[in-house]
Amino acid sequence: MSPAAAIDGAALLARLGDRLAGIRGRITPDAGMDKITWFRAGGPAELLFQPADEADLAAFLQALPAEIPVTIVGIGSNLLVRDGGITGVVIRLSAKGFGEATAIDATTIRAGAAAPDKRVAAVALEAGIGGFHFYHGIPGSIGGALRMNAGANGTETRERVRSVRAIDRQGRLHVLSNAEMGYAYRHSGAAAGLIFTSVDLEGEPADRADIRARMDEVQHHRETVQPVREKTGGSTFKNPDGTSAWKEIDRAGCRGLMIGGAQMSELHCNFMINTGAATGFDLETLGETVRERVFGTSGIDLHWEIKRIGAFAPGREVVPFAG
Helix, strand or coil, rough: CCCCCCCCHHHHHHHHHHCCCCCCCEEEEEEEHCCCCCCCCCCCEEEEECCCHHHHHHHHHHHHHCCCEEEEEEECCCCCEEECCEEEEEEECCCHHHHCCCCCCCEEEECCCCCCCHHHHHHHHHHHHEEHHHHCCCCCEHHHHHHHHHCCCCCCCCHHHEEEEEECCCCCEEEECHHHEEECCCECCCCCCCEEEEEEEEEEECCHHHHHHHHHHHHHHHHHHCCCCCEEEEEEEECCCCCHHHHHHCCCCCCCEECCCECCCCHHHHHHHHEECHHHHHHHHHHHHHHHHHHHHHHHCCCEEEEEEEECCCCCCCCCCCC
């Protein structure tokens, strides 16, 4: 992506003027995305909007001119923001308006898209609903899990989704079935512009002691083999067919590889970490370097699992490796 025009949130907010009358959510110009992403790196969002609830989100989108770009982010755990920042509006669902998770019957959990995955696992445990232990080890929100078909420990989100509520760019409500989400490995085929607001998830009755034991296994595995206390975005690359990304990264000699303040973790080499002062440029350059070296060693073209958004800073463009 080429460098964007200079970020000027105050000017954009002034331009929108009375269009936003009645909007109840929080609007922040020139919002620092490095305070949101778990990498703690990247440029600002021109405007950051946190809607009060689903109706407020719909009203905002109806009022927003069609030519202003909209970017959706979650809690920032699987996100790399480039140093040039993000033009237009970044929407981040608030915990207050979208963060609840509740068991609505013996096998169903209704969760807001901003609910942390771990919160859903905890609600399932309390209600005696099995099938959600894997969320205990995923450091993200349910909205991101829906978009990325997040999975771990042999289970994926698509196995649990019953129906999803979403708002489109024009502020219209959609209710999608599991089939309409178009799931594949770490991917949903649902329209990119849809903003997921809540989901009904289906499990099965289970003994709480068994659920707790499985959650403890997930937690132990995560703390043992993943750099959970570092500034990281989780798994950097998707697993290729027939092998694991970390094995190929290790084979290519990239365990511990550093560029600037960015490093492939010594503990789990498919985790990229900010050692202290990494920029978005450092992190993305490291990822593309790893892709090139893995391809040279094994002929495997790794695909990013971390979502990269925004514009490059002038003179700091990262050229994607083309195998």
